Amino acid sequence: MPEAHPAFQFVDLRQQHDVAQLGMWVFLATEVLFFGGLILAYSAYRIGYPEGFAEAARHTKIVIGASNTAILLTSSFLVAWAVLIVRLREGRIAALLLWGAAALGVIFLVLKGVEYSEEYREHLIPGLNFALDGPNAGAIKLFFAFYFVATGLHAVHVAVGIVVLVVIGIRARQDAYSDRYHSPITVAGLYWHFVDIVWIFLFALIYLPGRAP
Amino acid sequence: MTRWHPPRILLFSWAGLLALLALTVFGAYQPLGWFNTGLALTIALGKALIVLAIFMELRERNALTIAFAGAGFFWLAIMLWLALADFVTRPNFPPGPPMMHSDSTPPPRS
Amino acid sequence: MSGKNYLTVKYSLRSWFFTTDHKRVAILYFAGITLFFFIGGAAATMIRLELATPQGDLVSSDVYNRLFTMHGVIMVWFFLIPSIPATLGNFIVPLMIGARDLAFPRLNITSWYLFMAGGLTTLYAVFVGGIDTGWTFYTPFSTMYSNSHVVLAVTGVFIAGFSSILTGLNFIVTIHRLRAPGLTWYRLPLFLWSLYATSVILVLATPVLAMTLLLVALDRFAGIGIFDPARGGDPLLFQHLFWFYSHPAVYIMILPGMGVVSELVAVYSRKAVFGYKFVAWSAIAIAVVGFFVWGHHMFVSGQSVFAGLMFSFMSFVVAVPSAIKVFNWTATLHKGWVSFDAPMLYALAFIGLFTIGGLTGLFLACLAYDVYVTDTYFVVAHFHYIMVGGMVTAYFGGMHYWWPKITGRMYPEYWARAAAILIFFGFNMTFFPQFILGILGMPRRYHTYPPEFQVWHVMSSVGASVLAVAYLLPLFYLGWSLFFGRRAPANPWRATGLEWQTPSPPPEHNFEEPPVVTREPYHYTITGEAVPQNA
Numbered sequence: 032m033p034e035a036h037p038a039f040q041f042v043d044l045r046q047q048h049d050v051a052q053l054g055m056w057v058f059l060a061t062e063v064l065f066f067g068g069l070i071l072a073y074s075a076y077r078i079g080y081p082e083g084f085a086e087a088a089r090h091t092k093i094v095i096g097a098s099n100t101a102i103l104l105t106s107s108f109l110v111a112w113a114v115l116i117v118r119l120r121e122g123r124i125a126a127l128l129l130w131g132a133a134a135l136g137v138i139f140l141v142l143k144g145v146e147y148s149e150e151y152r153e154h155l156i157p158g159l160n161f162a163l164d165g166p167n168a169g170a171i172k173l174f175f176a177f178y179f180v181a182t183g184l185h186a187v188h189v190a191v192g193i194v195v196l197v198v199i200g201i202r203a204r205q206d207a208y209s210d211r212y213h214s215p216i217t218v219a220g221l222y223w224h225f226v227d228i229v230w231i232f233l234f235a236l237i238y239l240p241g242r243a244p
Numbered sequence: 245m246t247r248w249h250p251p252r253i254l255l256f257s258w259a260g261l262l263a264l265l266a267l268t269v270f271g272a273y274q275p276l277g278w279f280n281t282g283l284a285l286t287i288a289l290g291k292a293l294i295v296l297a298i299f300m301e302l303r304e305r306n307a308l309t310i311a312f313a314g315a316g317f318f319w320l321a322i323m324l325w326l327a328l329a330d331f332v333t334r335p336n337f338p339p340g341p342p343m344m345h346s347d348s349t350p351p352p353r354s
Numbered sequence: 355m356s357g358k359n360y361l362t363v364k365y366s367l368r369s370w371f372f373t374t375d376h377k378r379v380a381i382l383y384f385a386g387i388t389l390f391f392f393i394g395g396a397a398a399t400m401i402r403l404e405l406a407t408p409q410g411d412l413v414s415s416d417v418y419n420r421l422f423t424m425h426g427v428i429m430v431w432f433f434l435i436p437s438i439p440a441t442l443g444n445f446i447v448p449l450m451i452g453a454r455d456l457a458f459p460r461l462n463i464t465s466w467y468l469f470m471a472g473g474l475t476t477l478y479a480v481f482v483g484g485i486d487t488g489w490t491f492y493t494p495f496s497t498m499y500s501n502s503h504v505v506l507a508v509t510g511v512f513i514a515g516f517s518s519i520l521t522g523l524n525f526i527v528t529i530h531r532l533r534a535p536g537l538t539w540y541r542l543p544l545f546l547w548s549l550y551a552t553s554v555i556l557v558l559a560t561p562v563l564a565m566t567l568l569l570v571a572l573d574r575f576a577g578i579g580i581f582d583p584a585r586g587g588d589p590l591l592f593q594h595l596f597w598f599y600s601h602p603a604v605y606i607m608i609l610p611g612m613g614v615v616s617e618l619v620a621v622y623s624r625k626a627v628f629g630y631k632f633v634a635w636s637a638i639a640i641a642v643v644g645f646f647v648w649g650h651h652m653f654v655s656g657q658s659v660f661a662g663l664m665f666s667f668m669s670f671v672v673a674v675p676s677a678i679k680v681f682n683w684t685a686t687l688h689k690g691w692v693s694f695d696a697p698m699l700y701a702l703a704f705i706g707l708f709t710i711g712g713l714t715g716l717f718l719a720c721l722a723y724d725v726y727v728t729d730t731y732f733v734v735a736h737f738h739y740i741m742v743g744g745m746v747t748a749y750f751g752g753m754h755y756w757w758p759k760i761t762g763r764m765y766p767e768y769w770a771r772a773a774a775i776l777i778f779f780g781f782n783m784t785f786f787p788q789f790i791l792g793i794l795g796m797p798r799r800y801h802t803y804p805p806e807f808q809v810w811h812v813m814s815s816v817g818a819s820v821l822a823v824a825y826l827l828p829l830f831y832l833g834w835s836l837f838f839g840r841r842a843p844a845n846p847w848r849a850t851g852l853e854w855q856t857p858s859p860p861p862e863h864n865f866e867e868p869p870v871v872t873r874e875p876y877h878y879t880i881t882g883e884a885v886p887q888n889a
Contacts, residue, residue, distance in 0.1 A: 039863070040455040046531060050457045052305075054527045056312040061519050061561045063316030064323075068565030068595050071323055072580070075331045075591050079338030097269050101262060104291075108258035111299040112250045124248045158576020169579075169586030176578045180569070224299045228292045235288040239272040243280050308530065319558045322645050327594040330649065330661035334590075339583035 035212035044212055051214040055221045066181070066229055073177045073236055076170065083170020085241025090155060090171070091178070095146045096238035099139050100230060106135035107227040110196070113203070114220040117213055122206040125216070129200035132223065136193040143186055150175075181233055188226045195219045257298045264291050359762065359859040374459035375862065380445035380760070382466050383436060388829075390432035390473055395825065397425035402784075402818040408805045418801035419486035420502065426489025428480075431511050432473045434745055435603060438610035439556075440469070440521055442752045443549050445760055447525060449853035449860060450543055452534025452869040452888070457527040458520075465520035472514030479506035488799065490600070493581035493592040497573040505574055508567045515560045515567075518606075522556030525549055534852065534888075536871035540634075541887065543851050543875045544627060547634040548613025551641035555602045555609075559645070563599035566592065590657055597648035605644040607741055608708070609637055611748030612679055615701045618751055619683045620875075621849045622698035623690025624882030629682040630874070636675035643672040653724045662721055669719035676712050680705060691882040695847075696770030700751025703778045707743025711736055714789065729799075732792025735785045743781050750777070750828065757832065758842030762859040765839060769831040776824035783817025848884045850877055855886050 041047040077084045113128035154162040157176045199219045202208065208216050268287040272280060297303045302313055331337055360377045363369075370378060400421050404412040413421065444462065448455050456462050479485060485502040487495055496504050529542070529550050569580055570592070579585030581592040620627045627633055649657060649665030683705055692698070714736040718724050727733060750773075757765050787810040796807050803811065845854040856865050869888040877885040 040453060040457065040459065040532065050527055050531045053309065053312065053530060054458060054523060056309055057523045057526050057557055060312055060316030060319075061523070061557050063320055064558050065561035065565055067316075067320040067323055068562045068569075068598075070320070071327055071595065072569070072591055074324060074328055075588065075594075076338070078328065078331050079588070080586070093269070097265065100265050104258065104261045104265065107295060107299050108250075108254060108261075111254055111257075114301075115251060115254070116248060121248055157578040158572075172578060173580065173586060176572075176580055180572065221300055224295050227299075228295050231288050231291045231295070235268065235284040239268065239284045240281065242272040243275045244273075315554075315558065319645065323562070323598050326646065326649065326661070326664070327591075327598070329664060330590070330594065330657045333660040334656070334658035336656070337588065337590075338586060339588055 035207075035209075048212075048214045048217075051218050052221075055218045059221065059225045062225060062229075066184070069177060069181050069184075070232070070236070073181075076173050076177070077240075080167070080170035080173070083167035084174050086167050087171040087174035087178075088237065088240040089242070090150075090153065090175075091238050092146050092149060093238045093242070095142050096234055099142050100234045102135050102139050102142070103227045103230050106132035106139075107224050109135070110220045110223045114213070114217055117203055117208045117216050118210045120206070120209055122203045122208065125208070126200040126204035129196045129203060129216075133193045133196040133200065136189050136196070139189060140186060140193075143182065178237055181237070185226065185229055185233060188229070192219075192223050192226050196223065253298060257294050261291055261294055264294075357861065359857065360862045361762070361859055363862045372463070374455070374463055376444050376448050376456045376459065376462055377760075377860065377864075379462050379466055380441050380443075382463075383440040383444060383469070386466070386470055386473065387433050387437055387441060390428050391825075393477070394425050394428035394433055395822065397421050397428070398818065399822055401425060402815040404801050405803075405811045406815045408803050408808050408811075410801045413801065415801050416486065419488075419799070420480075420484035422799060423485050423488050424480050427476060427485070427507060427511065428473075429741075430489055430603070430607075431514050432469075432476065434607045434741055435518060436469060436514075436521070437607075437745065437749045438614060438752060439525070439549060439552055439606075440465070440517075442614070442749075442756060443525065443552075443610060444521070446756060446853055447528060447546065447549060448532070449759075449856065449864055450546055450851055451529065451532060451537055452852045452865065452871065453528065453532040454863040454865070456524045457532055458524050461520045462524055465517040465524070468517035468520070469514055472510045472512070472517065474510075475513060476507050476510030479503040479510060482506070490596060491567070491570055492596075493570065493573070493589050494579075494583070494587075497570055497580075498577075498582055505571045508571050512564055512567045512571075515564045518556045518560045522553035522560070525553040526557065529553075534869050534871050537852075537887075540631065541871055541874050542634075544616035544630070544633055544637075545610075545613035548609045548616070548637045551637040552606050552609045552613075554638075554641050555606050555644065559599045559602040559606070562595060563603075566595040566599065569595075590652065590655055593652050593655055593657075594648070597651045598645070601648035601651060602641075602644045604737070604740065605640050607745045609640060611704060611708075611745045612637065614748045614752035614755070615683060615704050616679075617849075617851070618697050618701035618755055619686050620878075621755075621847050622695055622701070623687050623692050624878045624884075625686055625690040626874070626876035626878065627682065628685035628688075629678075630876070632678050633682050636678045639675040640672065643668065643675070647672050647719075650719055650724070653721055654728045666719055666721045670716065673712060673716055673719075676708075680709055680712075694771070696765070696767060696774050697751045697755040699771060699774035699778075700747050700754065703774065703781075704744055704747045704751065707739050707747060707778075707781065711739030711744055714739065727792050729797055730792035731788040731796045731798055734798050735788035735792060738785045738788070743785070747777065747781075750774070753828075753832075755847070756853075757835070758846045759853060759858045759860070761836055761839075762842050763835045763839030764842050764846065765835045766831050769827065773824055773827040773831070776820060776827070780817050780820030780822075780824045784814050784821050785817070787811075787813040787817070845884075845886075850875055850884045850886050852887055855888055 037044050037047045109128045109132040113125040117125040150156060154160045155175050157172045161172055163171055199216050203216060264287050268284055271283045302310060360375055404418060483503055485504055485507045487500050487504060529546055573580045579587045581587045581589050583589060616627055616633055646668040647665055649661055650669045653662050718736060754765060754770055791807055791810045796803055842858040844857050852869050871887050873887055875887055
């Protein structure tokens with residue numbers, strides 16, 4: 032394995048690493064605001080239609096939601112571990128951890144698909160087959176519009192993350208990273224943890240309201 | 245090949261996150277009124293902070309990185325605060341059909 | 355060793371379209387936004403022609419709606435927002451901080467492709483029939499009722515948004531991490547402070563626009579009624595989301611202009627900018643406080659009175675840092691060796707026009723007065739004074755100032771001064787009558803009007819013709835100078851910044867030796883001699 036060299040615009044690897052880190056954090060700040068627009072829409076309508084949103088949330092599948100939360104938290108743990116261990120030149124183990132995290136991501140998406148198909152059967156998809164009646168139907172429709180946009184965009188982020196983790200895993204397996212050079216895996220880890228954080232909030236907003244008697 | 249096991253702090257964080265998950269699901273089923281929402285969001289915030297501080301190693305980063313990590317949330321707070329200030333003080337929100345503008349007829353022209 | 359510069363190092367088309375050199379990306383951007391500027395300008399010309407008479411005799415009202423929408427969308431997203439950051443900023447930022455390139459060169463060229471893809475998508479929407487919603491895409495008209503190509507246009511803006519984000523991200527990281535040794539924050543030229551503040555807005559506001567447009571497109575496709583009051587949605591939610599981006603976007607447009615003017619005022623007064631730290635921090639203050647004021651676009655929309663009061667107050671607050679800048683520029687001129695080269699004429703025009711635009715903004719921040727002039731030509735005049743009188747003027751000023759550095763040629767000074775003066779008069783003639791029209795009660799976005807308004811509209815249209823000629827002039831004499839202009843020395847204006855301490859045009863990686871900064875910017879001796887930052 033040849034020693035890593037900084038790209039031409041950098042003085043050294045240290046600077047390159049700092050740049051990659053800061054770049055990812057700035058990108059994540061934009062992501063917060065991207066999902067933030069949705070959070071505002073959700074909050075406004077939840078304030079406007081408290082009962083409708085409570086009723087709508089009871090239609091969501093909390094078992095799948097909670098399992099998916101546990102799955103993502105665990106995958107984040109694996110990635111955090113991989114990021115630490117790769118600096119100790121344990122590329123083989125790091126690769127296994129990353130691929131494990133990617134596999135958990137796949138399971139997450141599969142469960143999400145199961146959930147979507149159940150919601151399809153229950154006629155809960157606005158713009159496709161939404162068919163609920165009652166005084167809260169309009170609010171429930173708004174809730175599910177938020178639900179599908181938010182979880183759909185999140186799923187896209189998960190899918191991107193899976194690809195990234197697999198590729199970074201291959202590079203780790205080839206012992207590309209070391210204590211001196213590990214920006215790609217660190218930055219990929221930041222992204223994956225962020226996807227996890229988004230889900231933590233989505234879980235609280237989507238699955239938990241309206242459960243108490 | 246003896247250093248492969250995870251650092252204790254990662255294990256504790258992971259266990260803590262799963263415990264918080266269990267707590268928040270449990271809490272959601274308790275009849276606490278408006279505090280259900282508060283509890284859910286507080287626990288979510290706690291979980292996010294654990295991920296940020298430990299998994300994302302923010303506690304080891306310099307002030308600049310922390311500032312940018314916080315900036316997104318700070319600006320989100322600005323947006324939520326000012327926009328929701330409108331939604332909670334607007335008399336005709338939500339705009340229920342059929343007549344939602346009954347109280348805002350234009351003033352007579354002189 | 356005087357070898358090849360960035361223009362002569364390679365000649366193939368491939369070397370341009372797959373370049374990662376920030377200087378070449380800047381040139382690509384320059385070509386792109388010039389195209390969009392003249393397309394948007396063509397729409398404006400049609401609008402002013404139509405308004406020369408009270409009747410709708412040139413276009414139908416439907417076509418008129420599409421004209422002003424196209425004018426707004428193209429000018430805002432495909433000219434004003436990228437104008438200074440993506441062209442001058444792209445070219446100058448690494449040079450000013452003594453770096454070999456931006457932090458992410460490949461993201462930089464990606465951002466250009468996204469920009470062009472977005473722009474061409476929007477142009478395609480125009481060619482297949484256009485959109486009639488106004489540049490603000492207000493709901494539920496845009497989501498439910500409009501029969502025009504909303505989704506296509508929105509998609510174009512959405513794509514271009516990502517190019518903004520990438521540019522902002524690149525600048526933030528570059529300014530933080532790639533500064534030359536010795537270049538501390540308080541040694542940064544003010545142009546960089548401005549662009550930094552701009553980048554913060556780009557990065558934090560644009561994603562909200564992306565989400566908003568996504569919801570509009572989804573609502574239009576699926577008919578969910580997210581923003582439709584008949585189905586429980588709230589149109590004001592759209593306005594909150596939209597203006598959370600679009601008001602700060604005004605500062606995206608004006609802050610880089612302020613940065614350019616700070617540079618110009620110092621060079622052509624042979625003096626350090628008065629109150630450097632105040633000017634620097636006021637840029638940051640504008641960027642932050644600018645996020646607290648968006649509701650002043652919604653005073654008559656039906657938002658709550660409480661929110662209106664809050665936004666009104668914050669709108670007054672945000673005027674303070676802008677005023678600080680104007681006072682400091684003026685104080686810089688005091689006892690300076692002021693010379694009236696073309697860039698300085700633009701800078702002085704900026705200060706005057708921006709002041710008028712800013713002060714009329716205070717009228718609009720007043721809750722009661724705003725009710726009177728909302729949606730009239732007063733508003734139109736106000737924001738054109740900021741965006742055209744301010745931003746476009748600064749853009750031309752900066753373009754002239756850095757032209758020798760970018761192209762290696764001097765522009766013809768006589769023609770440049772003539773164009774600057776013509777722009778100033780043409781601009782005022784176009785837009786000052788619109789203040790009066792607004793106060794008289796002429797609403798915006800109508801293509802017919804009562805005959806008593808005609809005199810003002812004719813004045814405005816005549817001014818617009820002058821302005822059109824004035825904007826076309828630089829295209830010719832700058833184009834001429836590319837081939838026949840005098841060769842530019844490294845530092846024709848005897849300025850202090852690092853960008854002037856390398857040959858014109860710069861070599862491929864900017865500096866033959868990495869500069870080391872030893873002093874603050876704008877160091878001019880008592881006799882007006884420049885002391886470079888790395889001397």
